[in-house]
Amino acid sequence: MPDAVYRLDPDGRFAYLNPAAERMLGRRAEELLGRSARDAFPALRGSLAEEQYQQVLGDGRPREFHFFYEPLARWFEVRIFPDPAGAAVLFRDIDGRRRSDEERDAQLRGLSAVLEALPSPTVLVGPDGRILSANGAWTRSGEDLLPAVSWPGRPGEDYLTAMTRGLGPRAHAELTAGVRSLLGGATSSDGRTFSLDYSADGPTGPVFFHLQATRVDREGRVVITHTDVTEQVRARDDLVWKVRHDDLTGLPNRARLLELTGEALAAPGRTAGALLMIDLDGFKTINDSLGHQIGDELLRQVAGRLSEEIRPGDTVARLGGDQFVVLAHGCDASEAAALAFRLQTVFVQPFTSGEISVPLSASIGVAVARPDVVDAHHLLSDADAAMFAAKSSGRDRVHLFSPSLREAARWRLEVATRLRGDAIDQLVVHYQPVVRLDDGRIEGVEALVRWQHPERGLLAPDTFLSVAEETGQIIPITRWLLRETTRRAAEWAADGMPLRMSVNVSARHFSAETLVRDVRVALQQSGLPADQLVLELTETSVAEDPTRAEDQLSVLRRFGVRVAIDDFGTGWSSLAQLFSLPIGTLKIDRSLLAAAERVSVGDTGAVLAAIVGLTRTLGIRSVAEGIETPEHLRMVRAAGCDLAQGWLLGHPMPADRLREWVREVQRQGGDLCTLAVSGGAVPASR
Structure with a gap:
């Protein structure tokens, strides 16, 4: 033996x-x-x-x-x-074995003490995969988070077998491979680790854990820690949700919309789809007049109504401000247009906040995904271009995207870029005569800005001023225009040709609150008397911010500058509000002239006479615009208008040409009205 x-x-x-x-x-x-x-x-x-x-x-x-x-x-x-x-x-x-066992037991007691100090549920697993020790947090986690009969495993039980009761098949397969790779192979503690994020079903919902397994000694024992990260996961999910959604309405935001659109465009075998960009009309006025709190409430109501009106599977997103977008799946151009018109019915009934009822309308641009469109930004840009076209065509409209709109968008981008660069040095001014109707003499001129584009030639103001208005470049343009026109008017006056100068001013200038200073600087530098300058503003621009406009115009009026309302009859401003301003002149738009011709019977000047009578009662002079025929001239004279301008009386012309033209009119007697009616006597001014 x-x-x-x-x-x-x-x-x-x-x-x-x-x-x-x-x-x-x-x-x-x-x-x-x-x-x-x-x-x-x-x-x-x-x-x-x-x-x-x-x-x-x-x-x-x-x-x-x-x-x-x-x-x-x-x-x-x-x-x-x-x-x-x-x-x-x-x-x-058995001395060697006994001492080895004692050393192992001492190590185990030390590891167990360390495990017990850890806040996270932790087990020590032996080389055979059985649980050698578990800390109190491991036991408590089973009692607090999961059914006690199902989890956790107890000392002596096979760890991987115990975990089958808390993990799904895929997560358990990953855990098995990771733990077995640590238990076998090495003969020393090599610090190898394995980690796994998993979830288990708890009494109150999913519980999320981060598992970290580390081999700790040459015996092959492995410490496995299960850290409860449920709060962190939920906080992360909340943060991800917030990053992708709008705080005010809870709708997907721009980033999430682009993700969803990209997924739709990349889907295999995708059918047609569309983006519908919805821009609320005049919402800035609501914010400015009623306050942002009511404005925010209205935006939430709009979001709710749009969400109720879309088709199942479609998505409503908010880009920001007063812009919403609908991602419509599987619809062609006609179906997308039909959806757009249906969405407009959302705005038929006014929106309410407390006792306030607010009517709203929206301009909608529709872009249908073509087979060659695979980029979400591209499709969104198309929808934006279509929306801009709807807005420009009169608001409360639906407009479908066409390639020509992209060219128009490129032009707007070029204009915006150049206006910030050297384009202001390429601007020129043409002047159109303003004529007295009592004696036909030229009283003044209206300054009309043009762009001498290096490639496109001379451009009319409607091709670039709207972009300048959007980008804010209208302010430096107007500042330049004031300096240029007052200098020119002062030169003409010194040369014996005093002409009152009319300059158009944007509502943007009121918001910037530099109009008073810019006008004073221009007059001071040029030496032109203040009463020889007329600032023309559209009634729409005044109506956007009447209080600020009234304050600044009153200062200028006391300074001597005259104020005129341009395009009267095209806006919807209150007459009481309009005439509360320090107005000296009212310019009657040509559309009223055409309307008077259409609706009047017999006395064609009756409509105009009523308007002129109102202005005269208020001590305001009237200017009839758009005089193109002798009949127009006769009509406005009969109505009692004070002044007139139009192609019959003189086209816009450069400053040098204007000087010669005025001299020629004066040589022929100075009565421009008589010369115009007689025909051929007025020098060409094109």
């Missing part, structure tokens, strides 16, 4: 020793046989070994125990079996 074996008689004397016992005890059998074990080995007196031996003799039952023999300072495993002639003793040296 490999184990040491010896026999003792009832008096405790050696009766037999095998060779292994001789080697283990370091004595030959001849030295020990017949000798008392207590005498041969005094260290056994009163020891555990002697005690166990006596108990075996006493009750006749075998004993097995570990015994530390101090002279050798080693551990032995001892087994004693009763015998009719005494007892048989088998023993083996």
Whole structure:
């Protein structure tokens, strides 16, 4: 036998020793046989070994125990079996194994203490995959988060088997592969790690964990920590939602809309689809007059109505401000247009906030995805161009995108870019005569800006001024125009040709609040008397911010500058509000002239006469625009208008040409009305 074996008689004397016992005890059998074990080995007196031996003799039952023999300072495993002639003793040296176990147990106790200090549920898994130890957080997590009967695993249980009760098949397969890669292979602690994010079903909903497994020693033990990251996951999900959605309405925002549109365009076998851009008309006025709190409430109501009106599967998004977009799946141009007209019905009924009822309308641009369109930004740009066309055509309209709109958009971009660059140096001014109707003499001129484009030639104002208005470049243009026209008028006056100068001013100038300063600087630098300058404003521009307009115009009027309302009859401003301004002149738009011709019977000047009578009562002079025929001239004279301008009386012309033209009119008597009616006598002014 490999184990040491010896026999003792009832008096405790050696009766037999095998060779292994001789080697283990370091004595030959001849030295020990017949000798008392207590005498041969005094260290056994009163020891555990002697005690166990006596108990075996006493009750006749075998004993097995570990015994530390101090002279050798080693551990032995001892087994004693009763015998009719005494007892048989088998023993083996287990010192190495015992010390290894003690070291392992000490390490395990240390690791367990560390695990217990960790706040996250943590287990120590042995090389065989069984749970060696688990901290209190591991047990509590099972009690607090999950059904106690299903999770977590307990010490002695196979860890991966226990985790089948808390994980889905895919996550468990990943966990199994990761943990087994750590348990096997290496013979030392190499710091290898494995991590996994997973979720489990808890009593109140999904619970999210971040699992981190690390091999910690050469024995192959692995520490696995399960950190509850539910709050972080929910916070992250909330943040992601907020990043993709509009705070005010809860609708998808621009970024999310582009994602959804890109997915729709990239879908295999996609059918037609469209973007409908919805821009509320005049919403800035609502914000300015009623306040942003009511404006925000109205925007939420618009979002709600649009969401109720769209088709199942379509999406409403808010780009920002007062712009919304509908992503419509699987519709062609006619279906998209039909949807746009249906969405307009959302605005039929007024919107309410408290006791305030607010009517709203919207301009809608529709862009249908063509087969060659694969970029979401491209399609959104098409919808924006169509919306701009709808807005420009009179608001409360629906407009379908066409390639020509893209060219128009490129032109607007070029204009905006050039106006910020050197385009202002390419601007020129043409002047159209303003004529007195009582004696036909030229009283003044209206300054009309043109752009001498290096490639396109001379451009009319309607090709670029609207872009300048949108971008704010209208202010530096007007500032330049004031300096140029007042300088020119001062030169003409010094040359014996005093002409009152009329200059158009944008509502943007009121918002910037630099109009008063810009006018004063221009007059001071040119030396032109203030009463020789007329500022013309459209009634629509005044109506956008009447209080600010009134304040600044009043300052200018006290300074001596005259004020005229241009295009009267094309806006919807209140007359009481309009005439509360310091107006000196009212310019009657040509559309009223044409309307008077259509509706009047017999006395064709009746409509105009009513308007002129109102202005005269208020002490305001009237100017009739768009005089193109002798009949127009006769009509406005009969109505009592003070002044007139139009192609019959003179076309817009450059400054140098105007000087010659005025001199020629003066040489022919100075009555431009008579010359115009007679025909051929007025010099060409084109």
